[in-house]
Amino acid sequence: MFSLSSTVQPQVTVPLSHLINAFHSPKTTSVSVSASIPQKQHRDAVTEHEAPSSEPILNLRDLGLSELKIGQLDQLVDSLLPGFFKGKKISSHWHTSHVSAQSFFENKYVFIQCRGFKTLKSRTRRLQSTSERLAETQHIAPSFVKGFLLRDRGSDVESLDKLMKTKNIPEAHQDAFKTGFAEGFLKAQALTQKTNDSLRRTRLFLLVLLLLGIYGLLKNPFLSVRFRTTTGLDSAVDPVQMKNVTFEHVKGVEEAKQELQEVVEFLKNPQKFTVLGGKLPKGILLVGPPGTGKTLLARAVAGEADVPFYYASGSEFDEMFVGVGASRIRNLFREAKANAPCVIFIDELDSVGGKRIESPMHPYSRQTINQLLAEMDGFKPNEGVIIIGATNFPEALDNALIRPGRFDMQVTVPRPDVKGRTEILKWYLNKIKFDQSVDPEIIARGTVGFSGAELENLVNQAALKAAVDGKEMVTMKELEFSKDKILMGPERRSVEIDNKNKTITAYHESGHAIIAYYTKDAMPINKATIMPRGPTLGHVSLLPENDRWNETRSQLLAQMDVSMGGRVAEELIFGTDHITTGASSDFDNATKIAKRMVTKFGMSEKLGVMTYNDTGKLSPETQSAIEQEIRILLRDSYERAKHILKTHAKEHKNLAEALLTYETLDAKEIQIVLEGKKLEVR
Numbered sequence: 262m263f264s265l266s267s268t269v270q271p272q273v274t275v276p277l278s279h280l281i282n283a284f285h286s287p288k289t290t291s292v293s294v295s296a297s298i299p300q301k302q303h304r305d306a307v308t309e310h311e312a313p314s315s316e317p318i319l320n321l322r323d324l325g326l327s328e329l330k331i332g333q334l335d336q337l338v339d340s341l342l343p344g345f346f347k348g349k350k351i352s353s354h355w356h357t358s359h360v361s362a363q364s365f366f367e368n369k370y371v372f373i374q375c376r377g378f379k380t381l382k383s384r385t386r387r388l389q390s391t392s393e394r395l396a397e398t399q400h401i402a403p404s405f406v407k408g409f410l411l412r413d414r415g416s417d418v419e420s421l422d423k424l425m426k427t428k429n430i431p432e433a434h435q436d437a438f439k440t441g442f443a444e445g446f447l448k449a450q451a452l453t454q455k456t457n458d459s460l461r462r463t464r465l466f467l468l469v470l471l472l473l474g475i476y477g478l479l480k481n482p483f484l485s486v487r488f489r490t491t492t493g494l495d496s497a498v499d500p501v502q503m504k505n506v507t508f509e510h511v512k513g514v515e516e517a518k519q520e521l522q523e524v525v526e527f528l529k530n531p532q533k534f535t536v537l538g539g540k541l542p543k544g545i546l547l548v549g550p551p552g553t554g555k556t557l558l559a560r561a562v563a564g565e566a567d568v569p570f571y572y573a574s575g576s577e578f579d580e581m582f583v584g585v586g587a588s589r590i591r592n593l594f595r596e597a598k599a600n601a602p603c604v605i606f607i608d609e610l611d612s613v614g615g616k617r618i619e620s621p622m623h624p625y626s627r628q629t630i631n632q633l634l635a636e637m638d639g640f641k642p643n644e645g646v647i648i649i650g651a652t653n654f655p656e657a658l659d660n661a662l663i664r665p666g667r668f669d670m671q672v673t674v675p676r677p678d679v680k681g682r683t684e685i686l687k688w689y690l691n692k693i694k695f696d697q698s699v700d701p702e703i704i705a706r707g708t709v710g711f712s713g714a715e716l717e718n719l720v721n722q723a724a725l726k727a728a729v730d731g732k733e734m735v736t737m738k739e740l741e742f743s744k745d746k747i748l749m750g751p752e753r754r755s756v757e758i759d760n761k762n763k764t765i766t767a768y769h770e771s772g773h774a775i776i777a778y779y780t781k782d783a784m785p786i787n788k789a790t791i792m793p794r795g796p797t798l799g800h801v802s803l804l805p806e807n808d809r810w811n812e813t814r815s816q817l818l819a820q821m822d823v824s825m826g827g828r829v830a831e832e833l834i835f836g837t838d839h840i841t842t843g844a845s846s847d848f849d850n851a852t853k854i855a856k857r858m859v860t861k862f863g864m865s866e867k868l869g870v871m872t873y874n875d876t877g878k879l880s881p882e883t884q885s886a887i888e889q890e891i892r893i894l895l896r897d898s899y900e901r902a903k904h905i906l907k908t909h910a911k912e913h914k915n916l917a918e919a920l921l922t923y924e925t926l927d928a929k930e931i932q933i934v935l936e937g938k939k940l941e942v943r
């Protein structure tokens with residue numbers, strides 16, 4: 262590109278621009294008087310030569326070449342188009358009448374031909390006579406050429422003559438001047454021609470490219486998707502055989518496994534089921550919180566039945582481009598049907614089948630859902646394709662998806678209960694080296710609300726901790742450690758707590774522990790520590806014997822009392838002036854319980870068995886009555902805690918001192934201290 266403009270441009274534009282500059286020089290205006298003679302000569306020439314023809318024909322004069330000598334013109338043409346005269350025997354025209362309009366036009370015309378106007382050339386071959394050619398050319402010459410040739414002829418000629426006069430160019434130099442002009446003109450024309458040709462070629466090339474692109478898109482509307490369907494949706498192309506995952510691998514979700522058992526039977530022998538007229542669901546929805554083993558269950562279904570497993574995540578179908586999501590669904594189902602019986606698993610079903618209205622973020626979600634519905638409707642029950650969808654939010658699913666014939670079977674996969682957690686912990690403990698003293702049930706009791714994935718992580722963290730500490734196997738200590746880490750954040754060993762604060766913390770935590778120990782309906786103590794962890798300086802952990810489905814009034818009161826134990830201890834030991842801010846979360850906790858007792862559980866005599874949901878909208882009297890009741894519950898709780906700590910002041914002191922010595926005490930050690938026995942030196 263660069264080379265082109267730098268080599269051609271100077272040759273052509275320099276002489277021409279000189280001329281143009283000369284033409285339009287402001288000085289030309291003042292020269293009308295001295296211009297008379299040559300102008301008259303010129304006018305004569307025009308009438309003389311234009312008279313015979315009424316046609317608007319170009320001649321040499323048009324180009325300011327009327328006074329060019331024949332030899333000069335030949336030279337010029339020869340230098341511009343070497344070898345031109347050899348091929349065309351038309352030089353006679355030039356000799357006989359160098360000003361002849363027709364002969365010049367013919368030459369001009371042949372020029373154009375040589376420059377590659379192919380249509381023109383092929384047409385003119387058929388034309389024999391010069392006049393015929395001429396007439397034809399008038400019609401077929403491209404308009405821009407015509408325009409270029411015919412434009413402002415008179416004024417150009419005048420300007421050239423004027424200019425020569427204005428510049429007072431001597432007669433001797435006028436020829437050279439005109440030659441220069443003609444040279445510039447012809448070269449400019451040649452350049453225009455070239456530029457136009459290359460422009461046309463570029464346009465043609467672009468058009469071909471465009472057509473090819475459109476053709477490609479029509480043949481395969483998802484040209485760009487192809488790449489992704491083979492990368493993003495590997496599963497659709499390459500199913501996984503799930504032999505290694507069975508129901509044995511999924512713990513603590515017995516009900517779900519039982520429900521899915523019949524699906525396994527169906528996949529093993531689809532015909533047997535349909536012969537009896539039985540109708541199995543096409544789609545099964547696994548509903549449950551994250552990490553509870555939904556994916557694992559779906560894999561296990563495929564593994565049990567020994568059929569291929571196609572995995573897809575709902576978010577993969579969520580695309581900004583029209584038809585992409587729908588096409589992926591189509592591909593997935595096509596592959597699956599070809600390999601039936603099989604399981605298609607769609608994780609995060611809500612992200613493809615959610616209720617959302619078309620939004621700018623998900624412009625084609627509707628299309629994708631419709632494709633999914635169409636595919637699900639499109640195969641018969643005995644084809645052996647089972648679609649398992651998983652979601653954390655079944656409420657968010659499009660209603661059309663959960664109609665009969667689609668995802669019409671729902672299986673709940675809940676967080677495991679204490680028995681389930683024990684099983685899951687045992688399962689993962691068996692994959693590592695652990696000490697015989699480890700009791701998975703204790704850990705299970707302390708991990709209410711943990712999912713299978715979180716329990717797996719807990720065991721893994723304990724194994725890592727044991728490895729870091731250079732131990733040979735995992736003990737309860739590591740398991741407790743990783744549980745606390747997951748629940749409360751990492752230990753802050755580097756924090757230097759001064760003795761005074763340590764002592765306050767030790768008495769505060771022992772206060773909680775003493776209340777828990779001596780209150781009938783409080784949960785059993787698991788551990789007390791003054792090791793800072795996360796945002797706390799110490800804590801006492803309690804362990805429910807079982808998962809609590811329901812709580813009694815006295816259990817709730819006991820929880821409040823235990824919460825109060827910390828502040829009461831501070832007050833009794835250090836005096837009212839030295840109580841700290843450390844009890845704020847204890848009060849939060851106790852206040853929440855008291856409020857729920859009054860407003861939700863109907864556990865206040867004064868306010869009765871009634872719920873008060875939006876307390877802000879209640880009458881001021883009711884609001885103050887509620888507040889009054891909560892305050893009474895909290896005050897009574899505080900008094901009970903005070904009474905216990907006063908009664909067991911000796912045990913309180915012993916426990917606080919043991920904590921200051923050992924930092925952390927487990928349930929057994931706490932019992933030893935409280936029974937007044939001496940702790941073995943660790």
Ligand SMILES: Nc1ncnc2c1ncn2[C@@H]1O[C@H](COP(=O)(O)OP(=O)(O)OP(=O)(O)O)[C@@H](O)[C@H]1O
Nearest residue numbers: 510511512550551552553554555556557713714717
């Ligand atoms: N009940 C369980 N028994 C054994 N392992 C489990 C159980 N639940 C979860 N896990 C472990 O946790 C991992 C993650 O669980 P999975 O991916 O199946 O959960 P999910 O319910 O599909 O979660 P999400 O909703 O986040 O996709 C499993 O690969 C498995 O190792």
Ligand SMILES: [Zn+2]
Nearest residue numbers: 827843844847
């Ligand atoms: Zn506390």
